[in-house]
Amino acid sequence: MIKLQHVSKTFRVGKNKIEALKDVSLEVNKGEIFGVIGFSGAGKSTLIRCVNLLERPTGGQVFVDDQDVLGLNKKGLRQLRRKIGMIFQGYNLLETANVYENVATPLRLEGVSKEEIKARTDKYLEIVGLSDRRSAFPSQLSGGQKQRVAIARALAHEPEVLLSDEATSALDPNTTDAILELLLKVNKELGITVFLITHELNVIQRICDRVAVMENGRVVEQGSVVDVFTRPKEAMTKQFISNEAKFLIPASLKSELLKSGKLVKLTFLGESSKDPVLATLAKQFDVLPSIIAGGIDQLKDQSVGNLLVHIKGDQNKVETAIQFLHEQNILVDEVKG
């Protein structure tokens, strides 16, 4: 659906060159939700804006539906943009127009017939849950409601793809969840492909099928959300995950536990969560495992269990027990001092 091949983008500011994108290649499949995550300045906004040519790449190729976007003339570009809706962190609503007009006006400018404008505006305000606020002005709406208007406005053009540039970044956690649910519904029920950028791990975990991790203008890692976040290879990805404050234990407790044994973080996926591994450790290896902390991460289609376990006992036995854990269908990370 969207294919970026060796895309680069260099901004020139006076005598300085800023390489915002360096040889970025990725593919977003039809019907999926694909997320790009990275810290501020990684190049995410520049990347997503290269899809509908709000930014023009300085190198590489961009394809949407197998169409070479960089070769399009003005008319072709207009047609392309009709296929691609976009929402932003700042909503970009017309402050002087009410909710209905915010959705209807761009359709009018496109020459859509009166009846069709009414039908589509009604339909998409219903889908985003704002039918009863059609006469309200943006200043009378909450952030979440404003983003819903922006989503209805994007959907009213009946796009094949929705680009989301940090759409939930300005929202509180509950409102973020509600907007993410709406994006899932848009993807599932309307069959719209979603390509989003975010700096929030939660957004990726909750709704994305696949993810690319960006750092300094490059994609450093990409794959399914389950793979990338349970078996992160790159330091940047690991940093994102550890930033989520999983199992942050007080330093004093940690050093105490490490004096009397080993600490391991176990990650259970799918079927592995049903195996009685801790009981097996105690029985088979004569060690004493105890649970220090635990939790479950809900990914889009799968839950992932995490346990922080302290293993006490004879040093060799503890080593053998950890070796046994590595041989199971579990991800094992030893926590060092």
Ligand SMILES: Nc1ncnc2c1ncn2[C@@H]1O[C@H](COP(=O)(O)OP(=O)(O)OP(=O)(O)O)[C@@H](O)[C@H]1O
């Ligand atoms: N129009 C521009 N002119 C000059 N430099 C730019 C421009 N747009 C982006 N940049 C630079 O390109 C780099 C990537 O910026 P970009 O906004 O794409 O990153 P980001 O990951 O989206 O970060 P943020 O979430 O903070 O926007 C940054 O160094 C930024 O300063």
